[in-house]
Amino acid sequence: MAQTTKVREGEIWAVGGGKGGTGKTFITSSVGTYLAKKGKNVVLVDMDIGGANLHSFFGISRPQKSLTSFFEMGASLSDLVVKTELDNISLISGDVHSIASDKITFSQKLKLFRQIMKLNAQNVIIDLGAGSHYNTLDTFLIADRMIVVLVPEVIAIENMYHFIKNSLFRKVKKTLKEYGFKEIVQHIWDRRQSYGINNIKELIDYLKDSFSYIGTILDHELAAFKIHLVLNMVRNNNDILLGASIKSVMMKYLGVPIQYSGYIEYNDAVWKSVRERKPFMLNYLATGCAKEIEVLVDNIVKGREVSLPGGY
Amino acid sequence: MPKDELKKYYDMLELPPDAPLRDIHNSFMRLKKIYSGDSIVLAPLGEEFSEKKRKRVLEQIEEAHLKLLEAKKDAPSRTAPLFSDGREPEDGPEMDKIGDGPYTGPSLRKIREKAGVELNEISKELKLRMELLKSLEDEKYEALPEAIYLKVHLKNYASFLGLDPVRVTEEYLRRYQAWKGKTGPAEK
Numbered sequence: 001m002a003q004t005t006k007v008r009e010g011e012i013w014a015v016g017g018g019k020g021g022t023g024k025t026f027i028t029s030s031v032g033t034y035l036a037k038k039g040k041n042v043v044l045v046d047m048d049i050g051g052a053n054l055h056s057f058f059g060i061s062r063p064q065k066s067l068t069s070f071f072e073m074g075a076s077l078s079d080l081v082v083k084t085e086l087d088n089i090s091l092i093s094g095d096v097h098s099i100a101s102d103k104i105t106f107s108q109k110l111k112l113f114r115q116i117m118k119l120n121a122q123n124v125i126i127d128l129g130a131g132s133h134y135n136t137l138d139t140f141l142i143a144d145r146m147i148v149v150l151v152p153e154v155i156a157i158e159n160m161y162h163f164i165k166n167s168l169f170r171k172v173k174k175t176l177k178e179y180g181f182k183e184i185v186q187h188i189w190d191r192r193q194s195y196g197i198n199n200i201k202e203l204i205d206y207l208k209d210s211f212s213y214i215g216t217i218l219d220h221e222l223a224a225f226k227i228h229l230v231l232n233m234v235r236n237n238n239d240i241l242l243g244a245s246i247k248s249v250m251m252k253y254l255g256v257p258i259q260y261s262g263y264i265e266y267n268d269a270v271w272k273s274v275r276e277r278k279p280f281m282l283n284y285l286a287t288g289c290a291k292e293i294e295v296l297v298d299n300i301v302k303g304r305e306v307s308l309p310g311g312y
Numbered sequence: 313m314p315k316d317e318l319k320k321y322y323d324m325l326e327l328p329p330d331a332p333l334r335d336i337h338n339s340f341m342r343l344k345k346i347y348s349g350d351s352i353v354l355a356p357l358g359e360e361f362s363e364k365k366r367k368r369v370l371e372q373i374e375e376a377h378l379k380l381l382e383a384k385k386d387a388p389s390r391t392a393p394l395f396s397d398g399r400e401p402e403d404g405p406e407m408d409k410i411g412d413g414p415y416t417g418p419s420l421r422k423i424r425e426k427a428g429v430e431l432n433e434i435s436k437e438l439k440l441r442m443e444l445l446k447s448l449e450d451e452k453y454e455a456l457p458e459a460i461y462l463k464v465h466l467k468n469y470a471s472f473l474g475l476d477p478v479r480v481t482e483e484y485l486r487r488y489q490a491w492k493g494k495t496g497p498a499e500k
């Protein structure tokens with residue numbers, strides 16, 4: 001992909017993680033709401049094409065505008081921003097039925113990214129769909145802050161590892177392509193057995209050891225590859241501590257720096273208000289999760305770790 | 313130990329440099345649990361990462377733990393007080409006194425408590441009964457095993473706390489033997 005230069009002051013955050021139903025959209029909407037409350041000008045972008053429901057978290061049942069116009073009529077993204085009932089926060093709906101997310105062309109994708117980066121907002125937050133489709137990963141990678149949402153269960157952990165490994169692989173591939181080494185990553189990966197490479201970490205180590213020039217590039221470019229981990233729907237201290245274990249494994253096995261930024265308790269008020277199509281965000285301060293959302297956002301902004309219970 | 317080597321060990325235990333002994337201990341226990349068997353955070357990576365890798369990580373964690381305990385013991389006053397946990401420096405001399413022995417049951421307990429180590433953690437880690445450990449710290453000699461076994465337990469206990477196992481064993485056993493000489497028939 002061509003190098004995209006930023007012409008904005010704001011930050012792009014992306015919320016992903018692989019597994020469906022972990023609370024990505026809930027986190028996107030409540031994180032956005034808190035930032036807006038703090039006075040930031042926020043635009044949320046629903047990139048869950050085909051499964052878009054971000055608008056319903058704001059009590060909007062049928063958004064008048066959506067990305068459909070972007071894909072079909074070439075409308076400009078900034079014209080598709082829809083206001084919410086809250087101050088400082090608006091959204092772009094991904095409610096698109098005419099096009100499947102894997103049918104998005106390469107040039108549409110580039111155009112979309114360019115326009116996302118030009119959105120007039122201090123904070124753009126992108127809600128990604130489930131899965132590890134390369135379009136999802138590429139969207140994840142344009143963000144300044146990459147946030148993964150996890151729930152404390154094995155499948156979610158498995159999907160998240162998959163999601164992060166593939167993001168990293170794509171990041172390495174794209175980076176080296178930008179520097180003119182188009183084929184090398186895939187070439188080595190396809191022959192990984194004969195190189196004795198078993199995983200992405202070993203691939204990166206191999207590249208760094210074999211080509212010092214590439215090593216310099218990767219050290220430089222991967223420095224920004226940092227994941228913010230959010231554990232959602234936690235019910236006890238063990239659930240909370242799981243985040244610390246995952247952080248450890250990601251660092252030791254994948255070499256991926258990761259920040260355990262926060263956790264959100266399981267709280268019936270969340271799904272109830274969504275089901276009843278009440279704009280949860282309007283009164284979210286009344287629920288138990290609000291404090292945790294605030295801590296999460298502050299940690300992400302400051303690059304801080306969440307503090308864990310029980311002296312860890 | 314050179315600074316960057318030390319840092320490597322702190323990194324391994326996922327701690328900032330100069331973390332207090334209590335954190336070293338907690339981190340070690342936590343990581344050991346993750347990399348000891350099939351924890352649910354490791355299992356999903358199973359195929360791409362071999363058993364060998366897991367064992368290697370476990371070894372590195374254990375090595376880091378030992379080295380850091382040693383380093384803390386070697387340099388009690390140069391870096392931070394032996395069992396620093398952010399207390400005021402006035403605590404220093406008192407703690408040095410405890411650290412200087414002679415080691416007795418109660419002084420060992422004091423050191424352990426200062427380090428923020430729970431007895432049941434030691435019990436789990438060293439696979440020793442709680443009662444035995446309590447008796448050891450209470451110097452309830454009649455409840456303790458024969459000297460040859462006691463020696464092994466003391467050594468493990470001392471290394472766990474980052475103390476000199478030889479000195480601890482010697483000094484503790486001296487009192488124990490004195491008691492034995494007074495009460496029962498001498499060991500042959």
Ligand SMILES: Nc1ncnc2c1ncn2[C@@H]1O[C@H](COP(=O)(O)OP(=O)(O)OP(=O)(O)O)[C@@H](O)[C@H]1O
Binds near residue numbers: 022048128232264270
């Ligand atoms: N902390 C929580 N406590 C209770 N319910 C929650 C919590 N977080 C999310 N939910 C509920 O779980 C469901 C899934 O949440 P959400 O739609 O945000 O997940 P998602 O990851 O965006 O799903 P998808 O992958 O389908 O896009 C919703 O009904 C939501 O209200």
Ligand SMILES: [Mg+2]
Binds near residue numbers: 026053127128129
């Ligand atoms: Mg969603």
